[in-house]
Amino acid sequence: MLLCHDEAMETRDSNRSEPNTEPNTDAFSAEQGELSDLVRISLSDRKLLPIGSAPPAQRQLVPSARRIDSARGAMLGTAIGDALGRPAEGRHPAGLRGQEEAFRDFQPWGGYYSGPKGTITDDTQMTMCVAQSLLATRGRIVPEDLARRFVNWLPNGRGTGHTCVTAVNHLQMGENWWTAGVASAGNGAAMRVAPIGIALGADTTPLCHDAALSALITHADPMAVASSVGHAWLIAHLAGANATSLDPTALMNELAAAIEVIDDPGAPEREWNQRTGKTRAVITLANRVREIPALLGKPIGEAFDYLYNGAFVLETLPAALWCFFAYQDDPEEGVINAVLRGHDADTVASMAAAYFGALHGVAAFPDRWTGEDLEYQTQLLNLADQLAAI
Numbered sequence: 254m255l256l257c258h259d260e261a262m263e264t265r266d267s268n269r270s271e272p273n274t275e276p277n278t279d280a281f282s283a284e285q286g287e288l289s290d291l292v293r294i295s296l297s298d299r300k301l302l303p304i305g306s307a308p309p310a311q312r313q314l315v316p317s318a319r320r321i322d323s324a325r326g327a328m329l330g331t332a333i334g335d336a337l338g339r340p341a342e343g344r345h346p347a348g349l350r351g352q353e354e355a356f357r358d359f360q361p362w363g364g365y366y367s368g369p370k371g372t373i374t375d376d377t378q379m380t381m382c383v384a385q386s387l388l389a390t391r392g393r394i395v396p397e398d399l400a401r402r403f404v405n406w407l408p409n410g411r412g413t414g415h416t417c418v419t420a421v422n423h424l425q426m427g428e429n430w431w432t433a434g435v436a437s438a439g440n441g442a443a444m445r446v447a448p449i450g451i452a453l454g455a456d457t458t459p460l461c462h463d464a465a466l467s468a469l470i471t472h473a474d475p476m477a478v479a480s481s482v483g484h485a486w487l488i489a490h491l492a493g494a495n496a497t498s499l500d501p502t503a504l505m506n507e508l509a510a511a512i513e514v515i516d517d518p519g520a521p522e523r524e525w526n527q528r529t530g531k532t533r534a535v536i537t538l539a540n541r542v543r544e545i546p547a548l549l550g551k552p553i554g555e556a557f558d559y560l561y562n563g564a565f566v567l568e569t570l571p572a573a574l575w576c577f578f579a580y581q582d583d584p585e586e587g588v589i590n591a592v593l594r595g596h597d598a599d600t601v602a603s604m605a606a607a608y609f610g611a612l613h614g615v616a617a618f619p620d621r622w623t624g625e626d627l628e629y630q631t632q633l634l635n636l637a638d639q640l641a642a643i
């Protein structure tokens with residue numbers, strides 16, 4: 254299976270140039286977000302649109318102040334995990350031993366990893382694309398708008414994944430957004446949808462629909478789309494959740510049900526024949542999510558040997574969920590441990606940190622992570638406030 258990140262061609266620019274994701278074409282109307290019958294049938298045939306309905310992400314109205322704090326936490330968290338994890342991306346955890354203290358802070362990069370400390374990568378860039386698109390199109394995903402933003406983003410893309418690059422190249426060559434996506438279950442679709450969870454938290458059906466649309470532009474794969482629905486649903490849920498009474502088993506069952514609005518046929522685990530105890534059996538993302546509560550008592554090495562933490566979203570989303578629940582009361586440790594396990598460290602840490610931020614708000618994180626050292630800190634806070642006001 255073609256994966257998004259691990260085999261990626263790194264194309265990041267060492268300069269902190271502002272990514273220009275503004276569409277350079279016509280203005281958009283809400284009507285463009287309506288799918289034609291032809292497009293809907295094409296996407297449904299490929300199992301890329303929700304069927305049925307997910308459990309409500311929020312069962313009651315979330316007060317405005319909480320919505321804003323959760324939005325800020327989710328947006329800053331996305332960037333914090335990304336920036337902390339970037340120097341560990343693609344590395345084996347054994348190679349990071351002895352550097353545990355250094356990874357508690359943003360680090361400047363040299364050479365391949367150039368950029369001042371706090372520099373973010375594609376995870377945050379693409380999240381900003383989704384946020385800016387939502388704000389430009391009245392709080393709903395209009396795929397034409399988002400696709401054009403991805404096209405404008407790519408020249409400044411950092412650590413871009415093969416799937417996203419290929420799909421955007423298809424768009425640049427004139428393909429329609431509904432045919433440009435690649436059949437890949439990489440994590441590039443899930444990692445960018447926190448803004449959808451923020452903006453559409455109160456309305457689960459459009460949340461799932463728009464998370465799916467935002468994903469399939471690049472990832473025309475049911476599991477990738479399902480992961481996007483799951484990430485957005487959980488960000489929305491955590492904005493209204495009580496941190497003192499979070500029940501991992503109940504929540505993972507609900508999340509799995511939300512993921513199952515996409516008819517994911519499942520896939521075998523990656524490298525199953527080289528990993529102890531694995532078989533070629535097909536597993537769905539929802540069923541892997543249901544296994545997480547039983548893994549929470551295990552040491553992280555054992556849990557991650559089972560889940561793995563690469564760019565295959567069958568791995569990435571469960572690994573991020575494990576870090577969130579296993580360190581539920583200690584976000585700093587949860588994020589750092591996601592980073593120290595290497596592999597797709599930036600995306601696993603980014604998604605886990607988004608959960609901590611959505612649940613606890615900005616106060617989830619130490620001050621040294623939420624200040625101006627974090628690239629786009631001001632812009633992310635502004636985007637969060639605007640998304641929470643939708």
Ligand SMILES: [Mg+2]
Pocket residue numbers: 335374375376411412599600
């Ligand atoms: Mg990245």
